[in-house]
Amino acid sequence: MSAVPLIPLVVLAQPVQAEEPDPVATAAGEVGDEVGETQDAEVEADRNQSIDREGLNVRAREEAEDLDNQILEGRERPGFNSPLPERIEQENPGAVRAPPPQAFSPDQVPIPDRWRLIDNVTDIDGTPVVRHSILDPYNQNTYKGDRPINPDKVPWLPITGDDWFFVVNAISDTVVEPRTFPIPVGIQTTEDPDRLDVFGNDFSTVLSQTFILGAALLKGSTAYKPPSVEYRLTFAYNVNYVDVPERRVLFVEPSRDSERLDQFLGVQEAFVDYHFTQFDRDRFDFISIRAGIQPFQADFRGFLFNDQQLGVRLFGNRDNNRFQFNLGAFWRLEKDTNSGLNSVVQSPRDDFVFIANVYRQDFLIPALTSQFTLAYNRNREADDVEIDDNGFPVRPALLGDLRGREYDVFYLGYNVDGRIGRINVTGSAYWALGEDRNNFFTSEPADIDAQFAAVELSYDRDWIRFRLSGLYQSGDSDPYDDEENGFDAIFENPIFAGADTSYWIRQTIPFAGGGRAINVNSRNGILNNLRPSKEQGQSNFNNPGLWLIGVGADFDLTPEVRVSANANHLWFEDTATLEDLRIEGSIPSDIGYDVSASAIWRPKANQNIVFRLSGAALLSGAGFENLFDNLGSEGNYYSILANVTLTY
Numbered sequence: 001m002s003a004v005p006l007i008p009l010v011v012l013a014q015p016v017q018a019e020e021p022d023p024v025a026t027a028a029g030e031v032g033d034e035v036g037e038t039q040d041a042e043v044e045a046d047r048n049q050s051i052d053r054e055g056l057n058v059r060a061r062e063e064a065e066d067l068d069n070q071i072l073e074g075r076e077r078p079g080f081n082s083p084l085p086e087r088i089e090q091e092n093p094g095a096v097r098a099p100p101p102q103a104f105s106p107d108q109v110p111i112p113d114r115w116r117l118i119d120n121v122t123d124i125d126g127t128p129v130v131r132h133s134i135l136d137p138y139n140q141n142t143y144k145g146d147r148p149i150n151p152d153k154v155p156w157l158p159i160t161g162d163d164w165f166f167v168v169n170a171i172s173d174t175v176v177e178p179r180t181f182p183i184p185v186g187i188q189t190t191e192d193p194d195r196l197d198v199f200g201n202d203f204s205t206v207l208s209q210t211f212i213l214g215a216a217l218l219k220g221s222t223a224y225k226p227p228s229v230e231y232r233l234t235f236a237y238n239v240n241y242v243d244v245p246e247r248r249v250l251f252v253e254p255s256r257d258s259e260r261l262d263q264f265l266g267v268q269e270a271f272v273d274y275h276f277t278q279f280d281r282d283r284f285d286f287i288s289i290r291a292g293i294q295p296f297q298a299d300f301r302g303f304l305f306n307d308q309q310l311g312v313r314l315f316g317n318r319d320n321n322r323f324q325f326n327l328g329a330f331w332r333l334e335k336d337t338n339s340g341l342n343s344v345v346q347s348p349r350d351d352f353v354f355i356a357n358v359y360r361q362d363f364l365i366p367a368l369t370s371q372f373t374l375a376y377n378r379n380r381e382a383d384d385v386e387i388d389d390n391g392f393p394v395r396p397a398l399l400g401d402l403r404g405r406e407y408d409v410f411y412l413g414y415n416v417d418g419r420i421g422r423i424n425v426t427g428s429a430y431w432a433l434g435e436d437r438n439n440f441f442t443s444e445p446a447d448i449d450a451q452f453a454a455v456e457l458s459y460d461r462d463w464i465r466f467r468l469s470g471l472y473q474s475g476d477s478d479p480y481d482d483e484e485n486g487f488d489a490i491f492e493n494p495i496f497a498g499a500d501t502s503y504w505i506r507q508t509i510p511f512a513g514g515g516r517a518i519n520v521n522s523r524n525g526i527l528n529n530l531r532p533s534k535e536q537g538q539s540n541f542n543n544p545g546l547w548l549i550g551v552g553a554d555f556d557l558t559p560e561v562r563v564s565a566n567a568n569h570l571w572f573e574d575t576a577t578l579e580d581l582r583i584e585g586s587i588p589s590d591i592g593y594d595v596s597a598s599a600i601w602r603p604k605a606n607q608n609i610v611f612r613l614s615g616a617a618l619l620s621g622a623g624f625e626n627l628f629d630n631l632g633s634e635g636n637y638y639s640i641l642a643n644v645t646l647t648y
Contacts, residue, residue: 164218169213170213171212172209179203216230286316288316303489303494307491313328350384354378379406381538393532445482464553467553476543486543489527530543590623592624
């Protein structure tokens with residue numbers, strides 16, 4: 001009821017003659033008095049309510065101002081305190097404050113956790129807005145760790161509480177790869193009876209299909225808090241087919257065909273991770289220990305050690321994640337020859353890797369993360385004779401005196417990743433020191449003293465990233481002295497200079513004429529190390545080394561399409577080792593130009609469906625032509641890689 005304005009009346013003092021009261025008028029007057037009293041009471045009540053509302057608004061504004069002017073503890077920038085910026089006034093006429101808690105019905109039932117909020121969202125008919133499906137990768141899915149496990153539905157699991165998650169991941173990786181590379185003609189026999197040259201037809205085809213299935217059970221909060229306990233198991237099953245034009249390339253027996261169909265099931269992850277301490281519960285700094293078969297990458301780009309091996313690792317962070325560390329000990333597993341997957345049915349190798357590294361953000365300058373690494377590779381396989389699945393000896397390597405080898409190597413490394421101004425920087429430098437018990441040239445012990453350095457600079461301009469790469473791998477200039485100066489890694493898998501799009505990184509070049517079942521480089525490796533294989537061979541510090549200078553660019557044409565191009569020039573750092581093994585007076589150092597291009601299409605703008613097509617060519621230089629000269633060969637080689645990756 002609205003307030004009625006009061007009109008003041010002036011009453012003149014004058015005698016009035018008394019009359020008999022009119023009963024009707026008297027009753028009306030009493031009613032009018034009651035109405036007036038009621039109106040006055042309502043006016044007073046409205047006035048009091050208005051005053052109360054104004055008081056509440058004033059108090060609310062004062063409380064909001066107090067909150068605006070407070071500095072929340074733990075939200076200051078580390079090492080920097082400054083006055084708050086000027087208050088921003090925002091006028092919002094007609095806005096309505098949220099109702100107080102007492103305005104809601106006390107009969108509402110609380111939901112069990114914040115992940116199931118979406119289950120209570122329905123349309124006007126009461127139908128849930130989101131329908132969950134095991135095959136749906138986008139909406140909430142218990143099997144993808146989007147919400148916790150309900151312990152009541154899985155009483156057989158030894159878990160309690162509502163913070164256990166189950167994560168399943170599945171990957172299908174399909175590769176079709178036609179290629180050319182120098183293929184030696186077998187000594188005993190050849191696929192083509194009229195071929196008498198050292199190298200035969202250079203075309204071959206690789207088809208590979210890998211299925212990866214993994215599962216993890218973890219306790220924690222997948223949104224922002226690291227898990228406190230994690231159990232993970234991952235299997236990989238690979239089927240591969242290779243067709244080459246010459247015998248004794250795929251199998252050691254000359255009677256075997258020049259094509260091969262092979263399959264293998266490997267265990268790539270099987271570990272327990274226990275998160276046993278937190279320095280700061282607000283920032284979630286932690287220390288964790290992980291035991292079992294686990295992935296580990298020693299540096300930013302995978303130059304030294306990037307593998308999934310059996311080991312124990314202590315790791316964590318401090319100072320709001322500005323400081324990180326790893327302490328790891330790994331016992332290297334034997335690998336399947338043709339797929340490169342871990343073989344848990346064979347005894348582990350007598351080869352151990354110990355690694356300690358620390359990361360520090362904003363060191364040496366802001367926006368740069370520096371990493372310092374100390375690694376020790378202890379190999380005791382001098383008495384082991386290992387024959388791979390195709391019948392070729394891999395330990396010891398069939399070079400020089402053919403004797404077994406063992407060694408102790410320490411790697412001192414510095415790695416950096418970040419930016420200087422607008423220039424993105426990634427770099428690595430390693431110094432290898434140690435002792436090889438048997439130099440296969442002299443049959444005597446030799447000291448190891450070798451170096452490695454790589455750097456990539458990139459510049460972003462709108463949707464284009466321009467890249468400049470450089471790499472140095474020291475080579476051995478005198479194989480017969482008491483030092484081995486050719487650098488070699490433990491297990492490299494570099495993301496550098498085009499990665500596996502590059503011809504030199506993707507393809508294995510056999511070293512014919514200087515060793516048996518020996519390669520100049522390794523598949524998915526950039527170093528020239530003269531190993532039988534990266535997976536089963538030993539590190540070799542008698543090698544020719546490498547120089548690389550490259551340019552490239554990435555073009556993000558759309559959020560779904562990226563096109564990349566790379567051009568690298570490669571040289572042997574020192575050809576003395578090659579000359580002695582091939583018994584040649586001189587071999588030029590120029591390997592040639594490696595040019596490649598690739599296109600990646602992600603039709604859903606995520607990593608669930610990825611198509612990749614790349615092509616690469618090696619335009620051989622004088623050194624490569626000297627090693628692999630062949631009648632009628634133009635000296636140019638190519639590879640095409642078609643890849644489809646489906647991820648759940």
